[in-house]
Amino acid sequence: xxxxxxxxxxxxxxxxxxxxxxxxxxxxxxxxxxxxxxxxxxxxxxxxxxxxxxxxxxxxxxxxxxxxxxxxxxxxxxxxxxxxxxxxxxxxxxxxxxxxxxxxxxxxxxxxxxxxxxxxxxxxxxxxxxxxxxxxxxxxxxxxxxxxxxxxxxxxxxxxxxxxxxxxxxxxxxxxxxxxxxxxxxxxxxxxxxxxxxxxxxxxxxxxxxxxxxxxxxxxxxxxxxxxxxxxxxxxxxxxxxxxxxxxxxxxxxxxxxxxxxxxxxxxxxxxxxxxxxxxxxxxxxxxxxxxxxxxxxxxxxxxxxxxxxxxxxxxxxxxxxxxxxxxxxxxxxxxxxxxxxxxxxxxxxxxxxxxxxxxxxxxxxxxxxxxxxxxxxxxxxxxxxxxxxxxxxxxxxxxxxxxxxxxxxxxxxxxxxxxxxxxxxx
Numbered sequence: 001x002x003x004x005x006x007x008x009x010x011x012x013x014x015x016x017x018x019x020x021x022x023x024x025x026x027x028x029x030x031x032x033x034x035x036x037x038x039x040x041x042x043x044x045x046x047x048x049x050x051x052x053x054x055x056x057x058x059x060x061x062x063x064x065x066x067x068x069x070x071x072x073x074x075x076x077x078x079x080x081x082x083x084x085x086x087x088x089x090x091x092x093x094x095x096x097x098x099x100x101x102x103x104x105x106x107x108x109x110x111x112x113x114x115x116x117x118x119x120x121x122x123x124x125x126x127x128x129x130x131x132x133x134x135x136x137x138x139x140x141x142x143x144x145x146x147x148x149x150x151x152x153x154x155x156x157x158x159x160x161x162x163x164x165x166x167x168x169x170x171x172x173x174x175x176x177x178x179x180x181x182x183x184x185x186x187x188x189x190x191x192x193x194x195x196x197x198x199x200x201x202x203x204x205x206x207x208x209x210x211x212x213x214x215x216x217x218x219x220x221x222x223x224x225x226x227x228x229x230x231x232x233x234x235x236x237x238x239x240x241x242x243x244x245x246x247x248x249x250x251x252x253x254x255x256x257x258x259x260x261x262x263x264x265x266x267x268x269x270x271x272x273x274x275x276x277x278x279x280x281x282x283x284x285x286x287x288x289x290x291x292x293x294x295x296x297x298x299x300x301x302x303x304x305x306x307x308x309x310x311x312x313x314x315x316x317x318x319x320x321x322x323x324x325x326x327x328x329x330x331x332x333x334x335x336x337x338x339x340x341x342x343x344x345x346x347x348x349x350x351x352x353x354x355x356x357x358x359x360x361x362x363x364x365x366x367x368x369x370x371x372x373x374x375x376x377x378x379x380x381x382x383x384x385x386x387x388x389x390x391x392x393x394x395x396x397x398x399x400x401x402x403x404x405x406x407x408x409x410x411x412x413x414x415x416x417x418x419x420x421x422x423x424x425x426x427x
Contacts, residue, residue, distance in 0.1 A: 010098060010150045011075060013112075013172035016066050019046045019056060021075060022112030024092035025105065026051075029129050036079060036089035039064055049407065050362055050417055051125065051385065053114045098152070103141045106130035108152060111169035114364070116156055118164035121364075127387040142167050206336035208366045209380040214338070217380075221333050222289060224377035225268075229291035231373040233269035237299050240275055245406055247275070249357075249420055253324050254279040256355050256422075260323025265310035265346065266330020270296025274303050276326075282318075286310065311345045321351030328359045332381040336388075343396045350425040356398060360384045362405055362419035389421050398423035 013021065023045035028035045037045060043060050046052075067090050070076035075094050081087040095105060106129035107122055114125065119138040132138050145152040146167075156166045209217045225232070240247055253262070254276055264273045267285030269292060276283040277300075286308040287293050296305040310330060315321050325346045334342055346356055361367070363383035371377065386403045393401045403421040408414035 010152070010171060011073060011094070015173070016058060016062065017070060017075075018112045018172055019052075019058070020063060020066050020070065020090075021092050021094050022109055023048075024076070024090060025094065025109040026113065026129065028092065029106075029109075036077075036081075036091035038081070038087055038089055039067075042067070042090050050405065051113060053364060098150075102130050103132070104145055104152065107138070107141060107145065108169060108171075111153065111167065112171065116166040116168045118166050120164060122167070124388040124391055125385065127391065206364075206366060206382050208368065209333055209335045209382065210337070217333065218288075220378045224372065224375070224379050225287075225289040226291045227375040227377065228373040229269075229289065229295050231375075233292075233295035233299060235373070237269050237271050239412075240271060242409070242412065245404075246420075249404065250275055251279055253326065253355065253357050253422070254281040257281050257323030258353075260319050260321070260351055260354065261316040262324040262326065263313070263316070263322050264326040264328055265308075265313060266327060267296060267305060268292050270300045270303055270305055272326065272328050273305070274300040277303055281323075284316070286313070311342060313345060313349050315349040319351060322349055322354050323351055324355040324357055325350055326357045326359075328357070329361075331358065332360055333379065334382065336382060336384075339384075339392055340395065343392055347396050347398060347425060352425060352427045354425050356393065356396075356421075356423050356425070358389065358421045360389065360419050360421075362386070362417035367416075383416065384419060386419055386421070389419065390423075393421060393423040396423075397426070399426050400424040 020042065023042065024035075024037065027037055027041075027045050034041065039060050043058065043063055046058050046063060047056050049055050067076050067078065071078050074097060075092065077091045077093050079089050079091060081089050100108060106126040109129055110122055110125045111117065117125070119135045119142065122142075123132045123135050123138045126132065126138075132141075142153055142155070146154060151170055153167050153169055156168055158165050240250075250272065259282075261282040261284065262276055263284045263286060264276070265286050267273045267287045270285045273283045273285035273296070283303070285293075285296055285303065285305040287296070287305070288307070288309055290307050293305045293307050296303065310327065313325065327342075327346060331339065331342055343356070350356060361381060361383045362385065364385060365383055367381045367383065369377055369379045369381070372379065386405060390401045390403060401421065401423040403419060405420075406418050408416055408418070
């Protein structure tokens, strides 16, 4: 006998079923023009490397089998497309079985795709699905969902070191349990540049860099970059030759700066600053590590490099403000709670109409590194999502926010997606 889900009752879903339904719920809202999804589009949606936890690699036959099983339970409808050639397409009917308003649907979608999350995380991750006014609005809806006759969610006990309770959906076992086990054992090439032989272990906690305070974190970062400076410079000085997208983006930044001075904070060995200078931008590089500044001055003697802290950036002496401030992977060692202040510090010295440019690793959680370029280090790199970073930029008073994402260049040892955000200070 085929199992079915009666209206008003909660289905129990395994990890793959959660991923299929979560993906269909998401794409129905975000890409309505191409919904329902073909089998190939469903596979792409389920296996996205962003906005998914864990990242999966389900093949098409598996997903077709799961979709048919969900159809038999009344949770998916399979239809024929009438656009030129007959193609099967998949449409979720979970919201017909479990009545949901737009707010509840958005939260349930992200919980199905990402596992347990705190209200603040849910607010930023549901931006494309539903705009919540603030974190309290999210918690209010979650509380309502937990109070239904058949509760949809449950609040988890707060873990040590966490500021907020996380919430868990009740449509089956927590699929992120498997993710945690996989991530905790993952060892691969990652790190600030994504090219070195760093060993990295994923963490969910975006506040991990502050586990023993900001001063101790700053010292760990300074020690690590001092130790690796020569090897880091040797490995990265010519990396832009292999990165056409980044060269295009830097060209765009130089053009938008409009002849005003630009500054790269956390410039490392100076190659990005030097590239901007080669495009005609009056460019300065600033880094916390004297050893990195020395490497930059040696490699690019015609450039201007100085020791400084990005959180204390001053205006240029030759202009009323910077035409562009670049934080090129220089904010990745800050906890999420530190980003608003850091972004404000980088925005203040911008000239009216000037641009803030940020490069980070895309995703969620934190990568911890114990070894890098053959040196023992203790570094945490926080990953960020586009909606989260864009919301912070708008909160800092910036406008014309745009962002670009690219996948990892595996030939360079990259394992994370890259996120580049540009935002303008109003005139």
